[in-house]
Amino acid sequence: MVTMHDVARHAGVSVSTVSYVLTGARPISPATRKRVLAAMAELDYQPNAMARGLASRRSRILGLLMPMDDRGTGATETAFVTGAAEAAARAAHHLLLSPIPAGDVDALRRLASQRILDGALVMEVQMEDPRVEVLRELGVPFVLIGRTRDTTGVPFVDIDFDHTVRGAVEHLLDLGHRSIVFVNHSQEALASGYAPALRTQESFTTVMAEHGLEPLVVTAEDTAAAGRAALRTALVQCPGLSAVLAMNEHALFGVLGELALQGLKVPDDVSVVSMVTSAQVADLATPALTTMTSPGSTLGRLAVEVLLRTLEGSGGPSHQELVTCSLEVRGSSGHLRRTPERTPGGVASR
Amino acid sequence: MVTMHDVARHAGVSVSTVSYVLTGARPISPATRKRVLAAMAELDYQPNAMARGLASRRSRILGLLMPMDDRGTGATETAFVTGAAEAAARAAHHLLLSPIPAGDVDALRRLASQRILDGALVMEVQMEDPRVEVLRELGVPFVLIGRTRDTTGVPFVDIDFDHTVRGAVEHLLDLGHRSIVFVNHSQEALASGYAPALRTQESFTTVMAEHGLEPLVVTAEDTAAAGRAALRTALVQCPGLSAVLAMNEHALFGVLGELALQGLKVPDDVSVVSMVTSAQVADLATPALTTMTSPGSTLGRLAVEVLLRTLEGSGGPSHQELVTCSLEVRGSSGHLRRTPERTPGGVASR
């Protein structure tokens, strides 16, 4: 392994000079700098990350705290990771992937105490997330992807769920729909404090109320079967249903299947809008889904940039930013045509 | 930060003794060990990863070389990562996620030279993958997830594509199908050496030939639109088509949409089997897809275990293992009913 010593000898300078060329911590004359750089190139020198990390107390590694329950596994999350990875790479940092569950405080404490992370990106943030306290206590800078209920002094980037719901609902209202059902994640997800589900549901209720409409909500596990059941429930509660607003991609595909089985055409009989969904997933359905498109990779990039800026040591106020989902109208939403007649009591599949 | 020194002082022993308790490199008497462990617990000591890494030349970090092109982003890959992360965590190792493209030899060389990785898991392996040579040259142990054309001396775990194709084809043959079209990834993917596409296609050709059948193959970009077009092409080339075998999930959903538009029912008119597909994705379709289910998380776990075993320093022969996809029959495949009549020249959507 070629070390700084070798470079120094080869360039006829001291090790510290080589170090300064690399870090820029002190000015070095152009002549020496050039010689040092030449020596590095010639010897194909790469700094040893561990040594640098030990001496500088900066590992250049960012932790990606990504609990891997079944939910957090969609195309949106993947795009997020991609964006984060690219931003990190651009800044010569690395991303360390940790699947620690949001509730496993001990594991997080262990990880953070190893001083292997310069900072952390916290995914799958819950309304009351114990990780915030742990990281703060251990002095590990962090940025939430998502946000807790109380966000005072906590840096985060998140999706503007209120804006997203409004955009989706207003799109449907513009098309003439009045009977809209909101298909959310499961009761358990809500109970466990899964923030996107809670926030969107609250916004939905508010927005519908603002328009003097009844906010119909059904919940479903993240499976197609649950989606089917959810739609049947919705049709019972509101037979005149003309639009579905979804915050649960997996269930939504079940909804679509069930709609087809019941002889309801999309978008002629029922319009469908999926929120926080990627174009890739939207395309899987026929017709392609109208979505509030998730800003996946943007969010990831942003999170890394905010975190790195924090590490630079600005003692400024913690950065908080909401990024919006944009409406992309595809084939699944259209003008209200008529109150569909249908045979009551849908037929089960197969 | 509490260091080994603190622990040593607190326990009344030398630092080296503390180290030996931790690493087990030398025997320590039960009495001292107990005192040391007590001191650690009391002080809430966590070893500094950087210092340990520098001194031991073992970072306990495994690189996950995961090129993030559009393709490698499905549920199968996610499951893989999940499995790997869990296996690594169990062995007290970390996973460092690097999105370096397969072709970017320089970036890989830079990463590997930093000595930040104990070993690497190589994803998205191509038939001729330059990364193998780089890693070997730089002395970084690795395991391929996938495999190159020439696998002599290269440790890998991969899916048994031949078995997968056989399983799928035989399932369809058993149901009476004879006109089967294989929907593969794009021409470019094939040309660039994307191994799963090449291997499955070859197996398909072979297996069909073994049964005296014509192997019809169409290629498609990984989009629904391309899938639609692919199906239309297939119907022109083989109007009597009764089954679709897919190696391209995204295109497959286009295929399903186009089938519906053409008035062809699944599985009554056309049976569909998707290969290397997760149950999650299978469920998105209605009816749910019959699949050769990808062993995602198993593969990830296995890869990490193999790599760790390699790091333990067994000079044995390089571990090579193929793991099979298992047939899961869902609603999309059924007995051949009849040669479907149809209006020639499908109607484009919308």
Added chain:
DNA sequence: ACGCTTCGTCGAAGCGTTTCGATGATTCCT
């Protein structure tokens, strides 16, 4: 020409571990 800054560089002391050789204290064999 004098001291005073400023500039560029050097040497050495860490950073928190691991690991190697050495050192007493025991135990064992004859």
Added chain:
DNA sequence: AGGAATCATCGAAACGCTTCGACGAAGCGT
């Protein structure tokens, strides 16, 4: 009983880098 072998522990030298104080050589004003 005496020397060899074994055992548990210690001290110190790495590991490859960063960073701090120091120092000679220029450049400055007066």
